Amino acid sequence: MAFFSVNNVAIRGISACVPPKVEENRDIPFYSPEEAEQVIKRTGIERKHIVEPGITNLDLCEKAFYALNEKLSWELDSIDAVFYATQTEDYIMPPNVFVIHNRLNLPENCFALDINHGCPGWVVGLSTIASMISVGCIKRAVFFDGDNCSAINYKLNRETRPLLGDCGTCTALEYDANVNPMEFQVGTLSKEGSALLRKYGRSRTPYTEETFKRELEMLSGSVPVNNDNGGMDGASVFSFGISTVPKNIKDFCRHFNIDMSSVDKVLLHQANKFMLDKIAKKIGASKEQVPSSLKNYGNTTSASIPLTIVSECGDDYASKSMNTIGCGFGTGLSWGTFHFVTDKIVCPKVVVF
Secondary structure (H helix, E strand, O other): OEEEEEOOEEEEEEEEEEOOOEEEHHHOOOOOHHHHHHHHHHHOOOEEEOOOOOOOHHHHHHHHHHHHHHHHOOOHHHOOEEEEEEOOOOOOOOOHHHHHHHHOOOOOOOEEEEEEOOOOHHHHHHHHHHHHHOOOOOOEEEEEEEEOHHHHOOOOOOOOOOOEOOEEEEEEEEEOOOOOOEEEEEEEOHHHHHHEEEOOOOOOOOOOHHHHHHHHHHHHOOOOOOOOOEEEOHHHHHHHHHHHHHHHHHHHHHHOOOOHHHOOEEEEOOOOHHHHHHHHHHHOOOHHHOOOOHHHHOEOHHHHHHHHHHHHHHHHHHHOEEEEEEEEEEOOOEEEEEEEEEEOOEOOOOEEO
16 A cells, blocks of 8 residues: 655645535425435535636636735745646646646746546645655645536536535645654555546547537536436445545554544545545544535535635634544545644635635
8 A cells, every 4th residue: 555654844724715606405406305305414515616607626726826825925936836636627738737827927947737636636636746845846836626517517417416516725835844744645446437437528438429419418407417428326436435435544544653532633525424424433533523514515526625624624724733634535436545734824714706
């Protein structure tokens, strides 16, 4: 297993931005009132923020950066690297990281890297960035993470429409030789990768005229959803979430000698309430240790962990030292588990844009 410890890296701040449009799960037209209440009870999601046409997660990430840097006051020329994790790019090319590099007017000698990843993307990205900062060549970095899955979500998909919300986040990291090490473990169960699949529109399965027409119809909600383009195998994803994920969190704690009772917060990918409750119980975490942003924001894919920090425990992270472990899991199927200690980071309120 890929356990590793990274020295000399401090998180200086985390921010998040969501769009103003809110979709209430009680208002989704294909649910009866009774069905809607059952969905809300099972998922813990009452509503989520979704983008309007023409707005993407890149716009949200840009606003998150400005909210964060208003308090950090980093000179743009002092930023040595910029990273971006998403599965919903603005364009086929160039990658989002170059677009936001230009929009923020970052220096030309700034290292830029795009990371194509799903729900574990923030953890995998964080581990990648921290590993590069730790050697001392990069002193400051900003890490953007987010998705606008509502734009590619089929309007009549009963499995995913009530789940997915949109969000963009920004995490600021800096070289610091006097902080506790960050610890990570990442893994992949690729044989189950088809449990989360969208196959059309890329090199392996390009659109035909017929499949493209069908895709547009499903996106608009004018025709029912079929499984031609893949989708979510809910049973397989659930089994992965309640078996592989807690096992690896427990292995992680044993490897790094982490006592769950000494941890302030356990930050889990916000998949759904039922799964989070199961994982928390299996790893021995209390309800107070496991915050959730599901009720008002839904499953915001790879942005769900930083969004939860900002929306549910921002005051704690801004005012004191916080001992944190967590796990992002999903697409791949894959996961990333982490442990870090922060000290009074910049954590502005969630921006609505």
